[in-house]
Amino acid sequence: MRRPYTLIAGDFVDTGGMDRANLALALWLAKQGHPVRLVAHRVADVLLGHANVRFVRVPKPANAYLLGEPLLSAAGRAWALRTRAEGGRVVANGGNCPVASANWVHYVHGAHASEPTGGVLRQLKGRVSHRYYVRSERRALRRARVIIANSERTRDDLVAATGVPASRVHVIYLGGDAERFRPASPEARRAARAALGWPESRPVALFVGALGDRRKGFDTLFQAWARLCARADWDVDLKVVGSGAQREAWEREAAARGLGARIQFLGFREDVPLLLSAADVLVSPTRYDAYGLNVHEALCAGLPALVSRSAGVAERYPAALAGLLLDSPDDVDLLARRLEAWRENAAAWAPHVAALSESLRAQTWDTMAEAIVDVVEREG
Structure with a gap:
């Protein structure tokens, strides 16, 4: 026995x-x-x-x-x-x-x-x-x-x-779960976007985390997003997955600053694999994460993920993806620059993201x- x-x-x-x-x-x-x-x-x-x-x-x-x-x-x-x-x-x-x-x-x-x-x-x-x-x-x-x-x-x-x-x-x-979280084919990505009602050609950044306090760093992301959206050439929309005591306050703030069309709050979702299949990047400027399973799963799904260097999952990033790591979760300017760098370098980083994805899915x-x-x- x-x-x-x-x-x-x-x-x-x-x-x-x-x-x-x-x-x-x-x-x-x-x-x-x-x-x-x-x-x-x-x-x-x-x-x-x-x-x-x-x-x-x-x-x-x-x-x-x-x-x-x-x-x-x-x-x-x-x-x-x-x-x-x-x-x-x-x-x-x-x-x-x-x-x-x-x-x-x-x-x-x-x-x-x-x-x-x-x-x-x-x-x-x-x-x-x-x-x-x-x-x-x-x-x-x-x-x-x-x-x-x-x-x-x-x-x-x-x-x-x-x-x-x-x-x-x-x-x-x-x-x-290597079956639930894996890179989507172009056909699966188009199907996911259609199911979610997202335009096929509009880039999407995803934030996944609780909105009950400042630990996950959404306040830093919000300020960086407001700064980027002030530019006429910033064509990326932000989808926020998560609930918490501050969610309604953030929705009001987004509406008050004219960002209601650029930041969508999705609440708690059980279809995160579908959302990852349809998104282009995950953003996690966390102030503390012993590991960071949301980032791990995004990488397994083939998405580049911006994350604080202090998060445990960041230990698994190769040197070639150092541009996706944030030295300070409070630095709004740095996060905005990292997002701009992702927009410019996504194609060059793609093979390194794919290699990391394969390595993570093996565990x-x-x-x-x-x-x-x-x-x-x-x-x-």
Whole structure:
């Protein structure tokens, strides 16, 4: 019989980022025949279809992760003890559960504090949440036997934030779905544009990210876009994918500045592969991204992606694509110049983007999961 595994995380669902990565690890273990316990708030139906998967549902009061964290930690610790007694392995996420086992880090709270937005109560909640997550993260990572980071940047950040020895941290980059995210043929691109109602010849830039705070850098992109659209020869439109507390404010600002026809807010979308097939470039001037799955997926789809040099995914860019990296996510002038450079050099950069796309698609979710389990089996 295969060794049992208990995975402890908020969600195992296909909504992107860490949730999608957690789902991939759980699915691979289930397909290999391991008894899998998922201690979580949400689990995708595809996992529940496996007879060897057990969902230990943890309540999330008021649908708030902050209120659910203590419950997740308590349930995780209890199931971790039972799993270890059975000779099994345990993998927790970041600060969600302090257990002497493996910890997979998707985000380092001690490395970035988002600027609180909204009313007084929302800002207070943001500060309280950050302090709680930083303390929980430090406690959990110091206790972990082995730590898996999703980039070198994440490893450096968590070592600096928690003081854990670097030798305890292994870097395994995120994988992806090579079938869903792949370069589109000219015919598929035309079909995607027709389905979305986009003009076939009008270039489109895409932003994919939450609009709840300034972390993803949309404010920098907005200012750069306003500057570029003041030029008569700038013929690119911007499509914004994502929701959050600031979305309506940005829509009002775009309308007030006469940019309503040049910036379209699409909200939350489940058809991101289709959007990537139809777009020409992704723009991600993020202030903090431990990795950056949105950029990874855009590259897998064959799109050039402008991203902050500090994002983990930027480590995977070759020198030939350095012109797509942003030294500062706050530099509006630099972003505008990089967008102009993309417009001028897209054809020259295309072979290098294609090579990077092929390299990234070679690392699937399954190869990532297998690499993680190999580390956990040896050291966890």
